[in-house]
Amino acid sequence: MKILFPISAIVCAASLAAAPFLAQAQVAQPAARSNASMPSAPPAQQAPPAQQIVPTAQELSFGSHPLQRMDFYRSSAQGPRPLILFVHGGAWIGGDKSDSTGSAKIRHYTQSGYQLASVNYRLLPEVDIEHQADDVAAALAALLEQSRELNIDTRQIVLMGHSAGAHLAALVATDPRFLKRYGLTPGDIGGVVLLDGAAYDVPSQIVDAGPLLGFAYQIAFGSAQARQLSLSPANHANGDNARDFLLLHVERPEAERQARRFANALQDSGTRVSVAQVPGRGMDGHNMINAMLGRSDSQATPIVDQWLAGLFAAPTY
Numbered sequence: 001m002k003i004l005f006p007i008s009a010i011v012c013a014a015s016l017a018a019a020p021f022l023a024q025a026q027v028a029q030p031a032a033r034s035n036a037s038m039p040s041a042p043p044a045q046q047a048p049p050a051q052q053i054v055p056t057a058q059e060l061s062f063g064s065h066p067l068q069r070m071d072f073y074r075s076s077a078q079g080p081r082p083l084i085l086f087v088h089g090g091a092w093i094g095g096d097k098s099d100s101t102g103s104a105k106i107r108h109y110t111q112s113g114y115q116l117a118s119v120n121y122r123l124l125p126e127v128d129i130e131h132q133a134d135d136v137a138a139a140l141a142a143l144l145e146q147s148r149e150l151n152i153d154t155r156q157i158v159l160m161g162h163s164a165g166a167h168l169a170a171l172v173a174t175d176p177r178f179l180k181r182y183g184l185t186p187g188d189i190g191g192v193v194l195l196d197g198a199a200y201d202v203p204s205q206i207v208d209a210g211p212l213l214g215f216a217y218q219i220a221f222g223s224a225q226a227r228q229l230s231l232s233p234a235n236h237a238n239g240d241n242a243r244d245f246l247l248l249h250v251e252r253p254e255a256e257r258q259a260r261r262f263a264n265a266l267q268d269s270g271t272r273v274s275v276a277q278v279p280g281r282g283m284d285g286h287n288m289i290n291a292m293l294g295r296s297d298s299q300a301t302p303i304v305d306q307w308l309a310g311l312f313a314a315p316t317y
Helices: 005-016 103-111 129-145 164-172 203-220 225-230 253-268 282-292 300-311
Strands: 060-061 069-073 082-086 116-117 152-162 192-195 244-251 271-282
Touching: 005 060, 005 103, 069 129, 082 129, 082 164, 103 116, 116 129, 129 152, 129 164, 152 164, 152 244, 164 192, 203 225, 203 253, 244 253, 244 282, 244 300, 253 271, 271 300, 282 300
Parallel strands: 082 116, 082 152, 152 192, 192 244, 244 271
Antiparallel strands: 060 069, 069 116
């Protein structure tokens, strides 16, 4: 059923959870503060020079809708390579695979030996959040079906998402219903990187957000608690999950509370999880963690690099 969205609520939701468009200004950041669950990161690998050309995207489809498309960026490394599938933010109503990925991510991860794909998905209010999660699952399945041609190591798969995209990545990585129709399980995902995400626990997110923004979340997730819980990754963390999680958040109390609630649920189920805070306040910090990831002056880059190195340090078979 199509849902009609009040414009004011859409604007509130977009300003809260999305910030999909990359900030142009560059900001200096102090050293990262990692908590006890995440060791201090080593110095970041130096990013390639700015004049180095970003790999050309190969657009792949996984459905008939114009938004069921993804850009695939191929590493120059030979043989099957680990895959990072990036899910953009946009408050579930906006954003795009191109404007939310950032050239720094593409350059850094492909030069580091990863295949990188950035996925679009259908948006509210045309579809609901369940369909968006299904689009992410369908995109992953399509990549794995073409793993031989795309040089993807199917044993080394990472989902990465920012903001609303972090919620969708977490949902696919914990709730088996989305991957099941494609013959996959969350356990087929090696790891999940979540960048300042929202709505890992939807009911508490609505309370934390306050009356106005809480109403905007209810527009997206509905007012029935049963549905809110069904769309909460933390509510599914006691089952078959992806094998490892890295939750990054900036200096936003709401984002930290959501990350901690989700991490606790994952730990209670025996799933490996690390949580780290990086500098950045409010929505500026929320934007910049995504915009700068992959740059050598981003405090998030070495944390993610270290985590990825540990994730793939040993064979997964």
